[in-house]
Amino acid sequence: MIEFRSPQNEKLLSYIEGYYYLSEKNEKLPHYLTFPNNYTIVTFIKNGSVQQKGKIIYITKSNGNSLLSVITQYKSPLEIRYLDPVDEITIYLKPGALACIFPELINDSQVKTVFDCDAQFLKKEFNRISNKEGNKDLDTEIEKFLANRIGRKIDGLLAEMIKRLNNNQTIGEISAELNLSRQYISNYFKDGIGKSPTEFRTISRFRKAIKNHAIDETLTKLTYENSFFDQAHFNKYFKLLTSYKPKDFFKQTQGNNKVVWLII
Numbered sequence: 348m349i350e351f352r353s354p355q356n357e358k359l360l361s362y363i364e365g366y367y368y369l370s371e372k373n374e375k376l377p378h379y380l381t382f383p384n385n386y387t388i389v390t391f392i393k394n395g396s397v398q399q400k401g402k403i404i405y406i407t408k409s410n411g412n413s414l415l416s417v418i419t420q421y422k423s424p425l426e427i428r429y430l431d432p433v434d435e436i437t438i439y440l441k442p443g444a445l446a447c448i449f450p451e452l453i454n455d456s457q458v459k460t461v462f463d464c465d466a467q468f469l470k471k472e473f474n475r476i477s478n479k480e481g482n483k484d485l486d487t488e489i490e491k492f493l494a495n496r497i498g499r500k501i502d503g504l505l506a507e508m509i510k511r512l513n514n515n516q517t518i519g520e521i522s523a524e525l526n527l528s529r530q531y532i533s534n535y536f537k538d539g540i541g542k543s544p545t546e547f548r549t550i551s552r553f554r555k556a557i558k559n560h561a562i563d564e565t566l567t568k569l570t571y572e573n574s575f576f577d578q579a580h581f582n583k584y585f586k587l588l589t590s591y592k593p594k595d596f597f598k599q600t601q602g603n604n605k606v607v608w609l610i611i
Contacts, residue, residue, distance in 0.1 A: 349367050349369070349377055349379075350367060351365050351366075351367050352365055352366055352367060352486065353365045354366075354490055354493075355486070355490065356490040356491075356493075356494050358494045358497060359490060359493055359494055359497075361441070361444075361500075361501065362440060362441055362444040362447055362448060362493075362497060362501070363438060363439065363440060363441065363444065363448075363493060364386055364439040364440070364441055365438075365439050366436065366437060366438045366439065366489060367436075367437055368434075368435060368436045368437070368477075368485060368489070369432070369433065369434065369435040370432070370434055371393075371394065371408070371432045371433050371434050372432065373432045374432070376429040376430070376431070376432060377427065377429050378426075378427070378428050378429065379426075379427055380424045380425070380426055380427075381424065381425050381427055382424050382588060382589050383421055383422055383423070383424075383550050383553065383588050384439075384550060384554060385442050385540075385542075385547055385550050385551060385554070386439040386440060386441065386442070387417065387418070387419050387439075387440040387442070387444070387445045387540075387541065388416075388417070388418040388419075388437060388438070388439055388440075389415070389416070389417050389437070389438045389440065389445075389449060389452065390415070390416045390417075390418075390435060390436070390437040390438075391413070391414070391415050391435065391436045391437075391469075391470065391473035391474075391477070392406065392413065392414050392416075392433050392434070392435045393413045393433065393434040393435075393473075393474055393477050394408060394409060394410050394411065394412065394413065394433060394434065395407065395408055395409055395412065395413075395414065395431070395433035395434075395435070396408075396409040396412055396414065397414060397416065397462045397463075399462070402423065402424065402425055402426060403425075403426045403428060404425055404426065404427050404428065405428050405430055406427070406428070406429045406430065406431070406433060406435075407430045407431050407433075408430075408431035408432070408433055413470050413473075413474060414462060414463040414470075415463065415464045415466055415469055415470050415473065416462045416463065416464065417445075417449075417452045417455045417464055419445075419540065419541025419542060420541055420542045420546070422546070422587075422588070423587070423588065423590065424588075424589060424590055434477045436473055436476065436477060436489065438489075438493070441501075442505075442509050442540055442547070443501040443502060443505045443506060443509060443539055443540065444501055445541075446499075446501075446502070446539065447497055447498055447499050447500065447501055448493060448496045448497055448498070449466075449469070449496070450498065451466050451468075451469065452464055452466060452469075472492060476488045476489060476492055502539060504525075504535065505535070505536065505539040505540070507525070508521060508525075508532065508535070508536055508544065509540075509547075511524075512544055512547050512548045512551060513551050513555075515548065515551070515552065516548075517548075518532055518533065518544050518545065521544075532544060549584065549588075550588070552584070553584065553585065553588050553589075556581075556585070556593075581593065
């Protein structure tokens, strides 16, 4: 099972949701489904390669090849299948944090999935970190590296839009209250986050339902608390994002309300 780690460095709390790492020494190969979220996911893989076929991402060993990927957007589950063990570091950045820590990846973030960014300096740094032995040393090195890269705070207007969308406000409501055109809001948000405000809001509602379910709320209560019209409407959105009905999804998934995986 992949261990998702929350940052211990207080400087990172506003920017990083968490991270995990894998070692080529692992005997058990991960195989899981990952579901839509609003994080920006940055992954470094040493001596490996990635290939996507449809909704399946295959990770294989490739000596001498290292890659750095950035993912901002996927609207349906992705199956992640490791065919070989690899050294990997994956970081989940909070919305808007990419420009603060990895500004050189902003252009790549405008594309749904980039499996090999042309950022040689970052690759060298991640390669150096991945050579550390022992979990404690690796945790320390990852967090030190990330904290030292913080160049500025998350954009104020972007942060305001994120807060309002997480509170389930529509673009129309945000436009009226901030006195900005809907087009301006959509473009500004897409440039900063890599997805549209509408898509972000839909995923935010989905994730909030997962979080609330973790405290044993019923599906009926989840439906209305997350502003779905009725149970059928809730089921429809849930199946679009997960390919599962809510009841089946909650029975099978593992993880926490931040990162949810279905282990295969």
